[in-house]
Amino acid sequence: MPKRFWILGILLVICCTAFMTWGARGPLHFVIPFRATKLAALGLVGMSISTSTVLFQAVSQNRILSPSIMGFDALYIMILTAAVYFLGGMTVANLSAHLSFAVSTGVMVIGALGLFSTLLRSSQNNLMRMILTGIVFGALFRSLTDFMQRLIDPNEFSVIQTGSYARFTQIETDLLFIAAALCAGALFLTWKMRFRLDVLALGRDVAMNLGLNVRRTELEALTLTALLVAVTTALVGPVAFLGLLVVSLARLVVPVERHAPLLICAGLIAMIVLIGGQLLFERVFQLTTPLAVIIDLVGGSIFLFLLLKGHRR
Amino acid sequence: MISIRNLSYHIDGVAILDDITIDLPKGKVTALVGPNGAGKSTLLSLIARLEPLQCGTIDIGALTIGQCSNRQLAKQISILPQMTEHVPRLSVRELVSFGRFPYHQGRPGPEDEAKVDEALQVFDLDDLAQRSVVDLSGGQRQRAQIAMTFAQDTEYMLLDEPLNNLDIAASRALMARIRELAHSYNKTIVVVLHDINYASRYADWIIALSAGKTAAAGSPAEIVTPKLLGDVFKSDAEIRMIDGHPVVLV
Ligand SMILES: Nc1ncnc2c1ncn2[C@@H]1O[C@H](COP(=O)(O)OP(=O)(O)OP(=O)(O)O)[C@@H](O)[C@H]1O
Numbered sequence: 001m002p003k004r005f006w007i008l009g010i011l012l013v014i015c016c017t018a019f020m021t022w023g024a025r026g027p028l029h030f031v032i033p034f035r036a037t038k039l040a041a042l043g044l045v046g047m048s049i050s051t052s053t054v055l056f057q058a059v060s061q062n063r064i065l066s067p068s069i070m071g072f073d074a075l076y077i078m079i080l081t082a083a084v085y086f087l088g089g090m091t092v093a094n095l096s097a098h099l100s101f102a103v104s105t106g107v108m109v110i111g112a113l114g115l116f117s118t119l120l121r122s123s124q125n126n127l128m129r130m131i132l133t134g135i136v137f138g139a140l141f142r143s144l145t146d147f148m149q150r151l152i153d154p155n156e157f158s159v160i161q162t163g164s165y166a167r168f169t170q171i172e173t174d175l176l177f178i179a180a181a182l183c184a185g186a187l188f189l190t191w192k193m194r195f196r197l198d199v200l201a202l203g204r205d206v207a208m209n210l211g212l213n214v215r216r217t218e219l220e221a222l223t224l225t226a227l228l229v230a231v232t233t234a235l236v237g238p239v240a241f242l243g244l245l246v247v248s249l250a251r252l253v254v255p256v257e258r259h260a261p262l263l264i265c266a267g268l269i270a271m272i273v274l275i276g277g278q279l280l281f282e283r284v285f286q287l288t289t290p291l292a293v294i295i296d297l298v299g300g301s302i303f304l305f306l307l308l309k310g311h312r313r
Numbered sequence: 314m315i316s317i318r319n320l321s322y323h324i325d326g327v328a329i330l331d332d333i334t335i336d337l338p339k340g341k342v343t344a345l346v347g348p349n350g351a352g353k354s355t356l357l358s359l360i361a362r363l364e365p366l367q368c369g370t371i372d373i374g375a376l377t378i379g380q381c382s383n384r385q386l387a388k389q390i391s392i393l394p395q396m397t398e399h400v401p402r403l404s405v406r407e408l409v410s411f412g413r414f415p416y417h418q419g420r421p422g423p424e425d426e427a428k429v430d431e432a433l434q435v436f437d438l439d440d441l442a443q444r445s446v447v448d449l450s451g452g453q454r455q456r457a458q459i460a461m462t463f464a465q466d467t468e469y470m471l472l473d474e475p476l477n478n479l480d481i482a483a484s485r486a487l488m489a490r491i492r493e494l495a496h497s498y499n500k501t502i503v504v505v506l507h508d509i510n511y512a513s514r515y516a517d518w519i520i521a522l523s524a525g526k527t528a529a530a531g532s533p534a535e536i537v538t539p540k541l542l543g544d545v546f547k548s549d550a551e552i553r554m555i556d557g558h559p560v561v562l563v
């Protein structure tokens with residue numbers, strides 16, 4: 001298994017190097033910081049998405065769901081829109097992107113805990129009910145967002161350009177610093193939880209028997225998931241099937257049910273997909289199709305495949 | 314000793330357990346018998362704090378359920394559930410190692426490894442240690458689960474139908490091992506059994522449960538009678554005494 005990690009690591013280094021240098025024209029002192037910021041943001045997004053999906057799958061005890069499928073990022077955008085709507089775009093803009101990010105993230109964590117902790121408890125063994133609830137939540141959050149956006153003054157609207165599609169080319173880099181700090185904290189806590197996640201994956205009863213504080217572990221994992229989703233959504237918008245895609249790939253690479261290798265591997269794959277994909281699309285082939293579309297196409301197919309295969313766990 | 318006092322349990326207004334007051338003796342093998350749906354698994358999951366108590370109290374030695382930490386309990390009492398809801402993608406050895414989690418919280422030391430080796434050896438899993446649990450037969454998987462419970466090395470053990478899927482040699486070996494642990498290491502072991510003959514032969518004490526109530530409790534010779542089979546199991550099987558043990562003719 002370590003050999004596979006090396007291969008992934010080398011691939012990632014190649015992607016990063018190519019990303020920094022490919023077709024770099026113009027003054028280097030301008031190109032390098034510009035690209036480095038983008039690279040850092042993509043790396044951050046990759047780690048957050050893969051980790052939040054691993055966490056959510058551990059809590060919900062299945063391998064088909066991801067936070068996006070359950071409407072987490074739609075919830076974040078709704079909260080952000082509500083902030084603009086109720087506080088007024090100018091105030092929010094004046095309050096700076098940082099504060100609105102912090103407030104929205106806080107509300108997001110509370111909202112996610114409120115909505116999803118009871119849902120998880122009541123439908124842990126009922127996949128269809130979970131998926132259905134996710135679809136309903138997603139649709140509900142999106143239509144509320146849409147409704148509020150219509151009421152918002154177009155001048156204020158620019159504050160929430162977050163829109164309904166992912167954009168990996170225009171990243172909100174002014175949030176990068178605070179996002180990186182949050183993300184680092186969340187990743188550290190997740191890493192500390194890795195053994196408890198292994199036990200949780202054995203099932204609720206077995207985990208209780210082994211002395212795990214199941215409820216607390218679930219709430220912690222859900223909080224971290226919400227934080228990480230807030231980070232990604234703030235940076236690049238909703239990502240739909242990317243999380244599911246990279247974690248499903250990681251499960252093929254890591255044959256055992258251990259969260260330490262799974263977290264590392266899913267993170268590496270996510271960064272490779274994002275950085276490598278962005279490199280190929282934007283620089284090498286100069287395609288006009290956004291990377292997000294392809295990712296969703298592949299990720300969505302995997303979702304359907306897993307669903308039809310009845311692969312519950 | 315496990316003392317259960319006035320324990321009742323309801324699901325959606327239906328009484329599953331009804332005012333149960335029993336003691337499970339320390340250092341003995343207690344067999345819990347009763348027809349399907351009598352509430353045996355429910356009783357065990359309440360003792361093992363897998364479900365929250367509704368009314369009544371359960372004391373396990375010095376610990377009271379609901380008043381001590383989960384981790385503290387995990388070093389005192391272990392349960393082998395009747396059916397585990399899913400089969401993990403782990404090797405047999407890894408699965409058994411999880412039994413040591415209450416002690417090492419993820420970083421097994423030499424003592425933990427030694428316990429795991431012992432459990433693998435006792436349950437004849439040495440050759441299967443590196444195989445994935447997913448690829449095992451039903452009985453092999455059951456043995457791996459039992460080995461995990463043994464690796465947890467608690468003073469109190471609750472085993473819900475451990476003989477499921479086991480062949481006669483494995484069943485007898487397991488029951489013999491259970492007796493040895495109880496009598497030589499002073500462990501308190503509760504086993505749910507469907508085969509009354511195993512209960513009669515290996516248990517020190519039998520408790521019969523019927524429709525959520527205790528129907529009888531006592532030594533095998535007192536309990537395994539035609540009256541019990543008739544009242545509790547609605548069966549008219551014959552009973553003979555062989556070597557001082559009642560044997561049900563099936
Ligand atoms: N989650 C539940 N919802 C509703 N009823 C339940 C639930 N769990 C158990 N029961 C009911 O409680 C009763 C006792 O069930 P339990 O599993 O304890 O029986 P048991 O004695 O272990 O039976 P068996 O020998 O078949 O394992 C049964 O009538 C069962 O239908």
Ligand SMILES: [Mg+2]
Binds near residue numbers: 353354355395473
């Ligand atoms: Mg049962």
